[in-house]
Amino acid sequence: MYNVKSKIAEEFICDSEIRDTLQYAVANKDNRELVKEILAKARECKGISHREAAVLLECNQPDLIEEMFGLARHIKHRFYGNRIVMFAPLYLSNYCVNGCVYCPYHAKNKTIRRKKLSQEEIRQEVMALQDMGHKRLALEAGEHPLYNPLEYILESIKTIYSIKHKNGAIRRVNVNIAATSVENYRRLRDAGIGTYILFQETYNKANYEALHPTGPKSNYAYHTEAMDRAMQGGIDDVGIGVLFGLETYRYDFTGLLMHAEHLEATYGVGPHTISVPRLCMADDIDTADFKNAVPDDIFFRIVAIIRIAVPYTGMIISTRESQACRARLLELGISQMSGGSRTSVGGYVQEESADDNSAQFDVSDHRTLDQVVEWLLDLDHIPSFCTACYREGRTGDRFMTLLKSGQIANCCLPNALLTLKEYLKDYASPQVREKGEKMIRRLLSDIPNEKARSKAGEYLDFIEEGKRDFRF
Ligand code: SAM
Numbered sequence: 001m002y003n004v005k006s007k008i009a010e011e012f013i014c015d016s017e018i019r020d021t022l023q024y025a026v027a028n029k030d031n032r033e034l035v036k037e038i039l040a041k042a043r044e045c046k047g048i049s050h051r052e053a054a055v056l057l058e059c060n061q062p063d064l065i066e067e068m069f070g071l072a073r074h075i076k077h078r079f080y081g082n083r084i085v086m087f088a089p090l091y092l093s094n095y096c097v098n099g100c101v102y103c104p105y106h107a108k109n110k111t112i113r114r115k116k117l118s119q120e121e122i123r124q125e126v127m128a129l130q131d132m133g134h135k136r137l138a139l140e141a142g143e144h145p146l147y148n149p150l151e152y153i154l155e156s157i158k159t160i161y162s163i164k165h166k167n168g169a170i171r172r173v174n175v176n177i178a179a180t181s182v183e184n185y186r187r188l189r190d191a192g193i194g195t196y197i198l199f200q201e202t203y204n205k206a207n208y209e210a211l212h213p214t215g216p217k218s219n220y221a222y223h224t225e226a227m228d229r230a231m232q233g234g235i236d237d238v239g240i241g242v243l244f245g246l247e248t249y250r251y252d253f254t255g256l257l258m259h260a261e262h263l264e265a266t267y268g269v270g271p272h273t274i275s276v277p278r279l280c281m282a283d284d285i286d287t288a289d290f291k292n293a294v295p296d297d298i299f300f301r302i303v304a305i306i307r308i309a310v311p312y313t314g315m316i317i318s319t320r321e322s323q324a325c326r327a328r329l330l331e332l333g334i335s336q337m338s339g340g341s342r343t344s345v346g347g348y349v350q351e352e353s354a355d356d357n358s359a360q361f362d363v364s365d366h367r368t369l370d371q372v373v374e375w376l377l378d379l380d381h382i383p384s385f386c387t388a389c390y391r392e393g394r395t396g397d398r399f400m401t402l403l404k405s406g407q408i409a410n411c412c413l414p415n416a417l418l419t420l421k422e423y424l425k426d427y428a429s430p431q432v433r434e435k436g437e438k439m440i441r442r443l444l445s446d447i448p449n450e451k452a453r454s455k456a457g458e459y460l461d462f463i464e465e466g467k468r469d470f471r472f
Pocket residue numbers: 102103104140141142143176177178179198199201217242243277278279280281282285320360361
């Protein structure tokens with residue numbers, strides 16, 4: 001039985017509710033009146049249900065699809081402006097006891113080079129990331145109780161936060177590690193993590209079990225209920241996602257929105273972020289072996305409709321996607337992206353070579369962070385290195401309240417400009433510096449509140465003089 005507030009996986013992600021939803025969507029896909037009604041509701045920017053979203057996704061009428069794209073763009077601008085928050089993944093270890101059939105970390109893979117970073121190697125990686133200009137990381141690791149126990153992750157977080165290198169510091173560490181216990185989530189919270197990220201991979205239980213034949217990750221309920229335990233452990237910023245390409249996109253799109261509804265209904269705060277990774281080629285993984293690949297045109301619609309359905313949730317795109325694809329997605333609701341990423345363990349210090357491969361998957365966007373920043377400036381998006389909300393304690397519902405109030409314009413815009421200014425002063429190439437300075441001069445006057453505007457101007461002058469780390 002479907003129950004949005006249940007803490008049991010198969011009740012809040014109820015297979016029969018998903019199947020009914022998909023049937024309802026097919027039955028109504030040409031019902032223009034209903035689609036228009038859903039779009040009118042969505043225009044109020046308070047979100048729509050998984051059923052309504054499924055109807056939008058099934059609708060194939062070009063004019064209505066254009067309307068969805070336009071609405072997604074409008075909602076993105078209303079809540080997130082044209083800011084894009086930058087981050088990079090940091091792979092700590094690819095030792096893994098699981099048997100995930102789509103991931104080259106799977107325990108039986110004999111060709112991938114296994115590697116785990118020492119604390120000294122982490123220091124080197126982090127300094128390399130700081131020299132690029134990064135302030136926000138997503139830690140990634142395989143699941144291995146002996147090689148990568150929680151103690152190792154906690155020690156690594158401590159190391160990362162302790163590194164002050166030139167003008168740099170990592171100010172927010174998000175963590176993407178395997179599902180764990182309430183007690184361990186509490187320890188992660190106490191270590192000062194930003195968001196706890198865990199992808200569901202697929203919400204279809206039978207398929208999940210086939211894709212995860214061995215290892216602790218094969219337990220569907222334990223994995224699906226992880227965010228409930230994270231919330232109980234006091235982590236109120238959680239990031240969800242599915243790996244598109246494993247299951248039919250319709251099923252997982254619906255499951256993803258039901259998961260967001262469950263978190264909102266049960267804990268009063270929905271997911272902080274939603275990620276939309278698509279399956280990539282990797283060491284011993286061939287995407288041709290998976291029959292549910294999602295084509296670009298459908299992928300764009302998925303992103304746009306997620307934006308419409310959960311207007312307050314940040315949306316993340318990684319370098320799994322190409323430059324061209326990322327350009328399109330920027331306009332459809334994405335608010336965070338990685339840049340200059342390496343998916344190999346130790347890859348920021350040492351380039352991968354073909355015969356020495358520890359990477360998790362092949363990236364499509366190979367540009368440096370500086371190139372990504374320049375491209376964003378050219379597209380009139382503000383590359384932001386902001387980490388202010390979490391450092392000011394604005395997490396969970398406090399963050400959502402601020403976002404919903406629209407006050408974020410007096411807060412996020414100046415923070416984006418201040419952190420961009422730091423990037424320009426410390427890391428940018430001369431031409432990027434020139435473009436960025438121009439943008440800052442132009443956008444300073446867009447800060448609505450006069451006091452905030454003048455304070456931001458003052459802080460920008462301080463940064464010019466060499467001081468760092470101002471925030472609203
Ligand atoms: N090991 C952790 C877990 O079990 O959730 C998470 C870390 S894993 C490094 C991060 C994510 O990479 C996985 O959750 C999965 O969605 C994604 N991934 C795995 N194989 C991939 C592939 N071949 N292409 C794209 N993404 C992949």
